[in-house]
Amino acid sequence: MQQLNLKDIPRVRTMSKEDFVRNHLKPQRPVVIEKLTEDWKAYHKWNLEYIKEVAGDKTVPLYDDRPVKHDEGFNQAHAEMKMADYVDLLKSKPTNFRIFLYNILSEVPVLQGDFKFPKLGMRLIKGLPMMFFGGTDSRVFMHYDIDFTNILHFHFHGKKRCIIFPPDQSKFLYRVPHSLIAREDIDFTSPDFEKWPALKQAQGYVCELNHGEMLYMPEGYWHFMHYLTPGFSISLRSYPRKLKNLGKALYNLGFMRYYDNYMRRKKGQDWIDYKNQQAVIRTHKKLGIKG
Template identity: 70%
Template sequence: MPLQLKEIERVKTISKKDFYTNFVKKQKPVVVEQLTSDWPAYEKWNLDYIKKMAGDKTVPLYDDRPVSFKDGFNEAHANMKMADYIDLLKSKPTNFRIFLYNLMKEVPLLKKDFKWPELGLKLVKQLPMLFFGGENSRVFMHYDIDYSNILHFQFNGKKRCVLFAPDQTPYLYKVPFSLISREDIDFDNPDFDKFPALKQSQGYVTELKHGEMLYMPEGYWHYMKYLTPGFSMSLRAFPRSIVKLSKAAYNVFIMRHFDNFMKKRKGQEWIDYKNEKALITTNKNLS
């Protein structure tokens, strides 16, 4: 039995009014297929181009190892020259990913390749973040710490995107004092015997291709699997409601620091406690 997932609505193009009225206000995801068709990036952005422009830059890499008490918040697992990393991506499947990387700060010329979309969102005009991954690499199920509205653009290849609205949190085995679900859940092939609440969850899925943009509303859970080597760019806008802004502030200024403090104090015992708590609490709510 697979997860209950319905295809995310798709449009070729969309007006600012329709996007805001039908998707931002209703907090519904959507894929806009041709938003980037007039960007220089649409023709230029592939792995070879990034290698040419940024091959000498040292980049932080992450893999799919479980959270450890030894790791700091978003601490990289390895470093590599971008040229070597892209050669690795093209040569074989790898779990190494680049996560939340401000490449345009390192290579300002890349800023000329994209346009800020006019879709009714007040996008944060800091330099966009880029994400890279190899074939079959995965980004575990999580939601973003700041509850932003996210415009997620895919380049060079395809990725599978699974989303859940915030109201599905009771079924997703959320780890307390964290932004993630249990990391031992395989969202491509979930174990419903071990995680029965997942059978109650209702989410969305799409296969995002080169040049397409996925809108992820505030606080949406997302899981990504790179079907081919590729990379993405995210633009973001802060949440519109005071409630979600307050939750974002709590995450950034209280929860994150408390979790780091407990990891330092309790070590792996704290990680194990949180994972067990996620299991017990979610299954208890189910019954």
């Protein structure tokens, strides 16, 4: 089995605001903080049964791992289900269905009192705490976030493996142009280096998040999430600190996603196929890889 070149993300039990700003936020270095949530109600209450109890009647959008299609909109859901039924599904068997970018402030207000906004020297966006759910062996394709925010990613109920890459590794990841993703047919758990030779040069990081642990992902970091058990996470975020990344975020939000949707409507599947071909052509050309 072929393996990516990954270093373990540093782990600490706790960290002061000063140490976090100096050693991670300013230099943009990832870290796992294990005990940041111990004084949250969520640390003791949040599990799948509790979510079923407080949000079971909510209809939730579901996503799976099917390739992007030309006739689907930007981040368009693939199915819907009552949260209670979804939790039962997660607990009964592996499933590819995931919940993605679920805004708990508006959808399940009772959960607002269960978590806190950590004081780590970041101006967290109070209106955008997003939740993510996944079943055993479900995977979130390699991507970076459209808004280039700094992300505090907290995991609950079970275990999740996170593979991340700094923005300067984009040239090795077969980035699909006019999008936020790498080639979706790359298995980042065991990549085929004969088919994707540029990946051999990529330098990234890995961690496994357990209940209550937090991963800090700096702005623009690529991330691939692999749910090892059923579980869910919440992300808190702050605006990009670097002006260059703020500009990229505004471009993505104000132009790129609309242009991509326009080209999907105009060119259909040919546009998707073209972008996937260009991901390989541009990557290999930039790195001088033949074939």
